[in-house]
Amino acid sequence: MDNAKESLPAQGVPGSPASQNVCLFQRNIRLLKLLWSRLCKMGDLEKLMSSRSTELVSVLVQRKDESIERTFKGVARHSHEVFSELVQGGRGYLVMMKKKIPNTTEESDFEGLETELLVLCNEHGKAAERRVAFQGIHTGRRFLCCAEKEGRNCGLVEWIDPAWPNTLENALSKLWFMYEQSKRDRTEENLLHSFAVHDLTQEKKKLQESYEKLVEDVNGILDAQERRAEVERKYVETNKLQEKYDMVKNLAAAQANVIRNMKLKLAEERKNLQSHIDELKKTVEESNVKLQGVKAIINGSAADDELPAHVLCGGAAEVALFFAGPGAVAEAEDALFFGGPGVVAEAEEALFFASPSVIAEAEEALFFTGPGAVAEEEDALCAGAVAAAPAAEEDLLAGVAASGS
Numbered sequence: 001m002d003n004a005k006e007s008l009p010a011q012g013v014p015g016s017p018a019s020q021n022v023c024l025f026q027r028n029i030r031l032l033k034l035l036w037s038r039l040c041k042m043g044d045l046e047k048l049m050s051s052r053s054t055e056l057v058s059v060l061v062q063r064k065d066e067s068i069e070r071t072f073k074g075v076a077r078h079s080h081e082v083f084s085e086l087v088q089g090g091r092g093y094l095v096m097m098k099k100k101i102p103n104t105t106e107e108s109d110f111e112g113l114e115t116e117l118l119v120l121c122n123e124h125g126k127a128a129e130r131r132v133a134f135q136g137i138h139t140g141r142r143f144l145c146c147a148e149k150e151g152r153n154c155g156l157v158e159w160i161d162p163a164w165p166n167t168l169e170n171a172l173s174k175l176w177f178m179y180e181q182s183k184r185d186r187t188e189e190n191l192l193h194s195f196a197v198h199d200l201t202q203e204k205k206k207l208q209e210s211y212e213k214l215v216e217d218v219n220g221i222l223d224a225q226e227r228r229a230e231v232e233r234k235y236v237e238t239n240k241l242q243e244k245y246d247m248v249k250n251l252a253a254a255q256a257n258v259i260r261n262m263k264l265k266l267a268e269e270r271k272n273l274q275s276h277i278d279e280l281k282k283t284v285e286e287s288n289v290k291l292q293g294v295k296a297i298i299n300g301s302a303a304d305d306e307l308p309a310h311v312l313c314g315g316a317a318e319v320a321l322f323f324a325g326p327g328a329v330a331e332a333e334d335a336l337f338f339g340g341p342g343v344v345a346e347a348e349e350a351l352f353f354a355s356p357s358v359i360a361e362a363e364e365a366l367f368f369t370g371p372g373a374v375a376e377e378e379d380a381l382c383a384g385a386v387a388a389a390p391a392a393e394e395d396l397l398a399g400v401a402a403s404g405s
Contacts, residue, residue: 031214055183055186055187056190056191059183059184059187060187063180066136069136101131101145101146102133102134102135102138102143102157103133103135104132104133104134105132105133107132107142110130110131110132110142111130111131112130113127113129113130113147114127114129114144117144119144119156121148121156126146126147126148127147128144128145128146128156129145129146129147130142130144131143131145136173137164137172137176138164139172140161141160141163141164142159142160143157144157144158144159145158
């Protein structure tokens with residue numbers, strides 16, 4: 001019971017399932033206490049019933065023997081008359097042989113073996129024992145009986161004192177009747193108690209069954225509470241794991257979108273870069289073709305000095321036209337038309353040694369940088385060409401001035 005008190009769950013909010021379970025548990029504890037007290041009382045009654053039942057059996061056996069003895073004595077009083085009528089001049093007495101020795105009481109003046117009368121038992125041949133009766137109308141009479149303590153008692157009873165007078169026998173009979181009546185009353189009370197104990201035993205069985213059922217219900221309630229707490233804890237853990245899973249899933253989806261968009265953007269930039277590279281390669285090839293044409297023209301002018309000056313300056317004009325603006329082209333054409341071979345040679349050297357380095361740097365930038373860097377390299381290439389055009393123009397103008405002088 002103490003353990004049950006200690007295992008009471010905590011009080012919950014009134015009206016909640018937890019508070020209802022606590023109320024049910026407390027009510028079950030009170031019922032268990034009541035059952036325990038009833039069981040203790042029933043155990044005491046069972047002990048009392050067993051002791052009184054033994055006493056009742058002994059009393060009933062004694063009453064049976066006394067009733068038989070009284071009946072036999074009533075018949076034995078007229079036995080001599082019956083014998084005289086049955087047998088002419090005959091005499092006879094009805095003697096009752098009892099194997100049972102009457103109950104005795106202790107008497108210091110009459111105890112031990114009989115040595116004076118030398119009364120021997122019929123079966124064992126041993127000296128009889130002295131005793132004082134304490135039963136019925138023979139109470140207080142001395143008698144001799146078989147002294148055999150163990151084994152079979154021959155039932156020898158030899159009365160020393162004569163029978164008591166009728167008045168004394170009546171008084172003793174009345175006293176013993178009152179004693180037997182009190183024992184009978186106790187026996188009847190014991191019977192009533194035995195019936196009550198039987199009813200209580202049946203009730204005990206029912207209470208035991210209800211107790212076992214109650215214990216099962218309480219255990220079921222506690223197990224259900226533990227299972228519910230376990231389910232709630234697992235539900236919370238599952239929700240946390242689900243939230244983490246959703247977060248990771250969303251991050252993975254976002255990263256996949258970013259990677260996909262980046263791949264698309266890089267593919268597009270790569271495509272644009274490739275187109276720019278193709279355009280620059282095409283431009284370089286055209287420039288190389290034009291440079292080869294200029295070189296061929298210059299080599300031809302060195303072999304044939306009789307060609308007109310404006311023919312020799314045609315290649316330089318084409319170069320200036322490619323790397324400069326419209327105004328510079330017009331000026332370069334005038335310079336080439338009026339300049340000499342020296343001016344053409346200087347322009348060729350400036351074009352040959354300046355343009356290829358700028359073109360090579362542009363190609364490297366195209367391969368190792370993005371579209372923005374390509375655009376910057378294109379601007380730098382154009383700016384370099386434009387910057388080289390005025391220098392060539394100045395050289396041409398200086399050559400024209402020198403030839404004019």
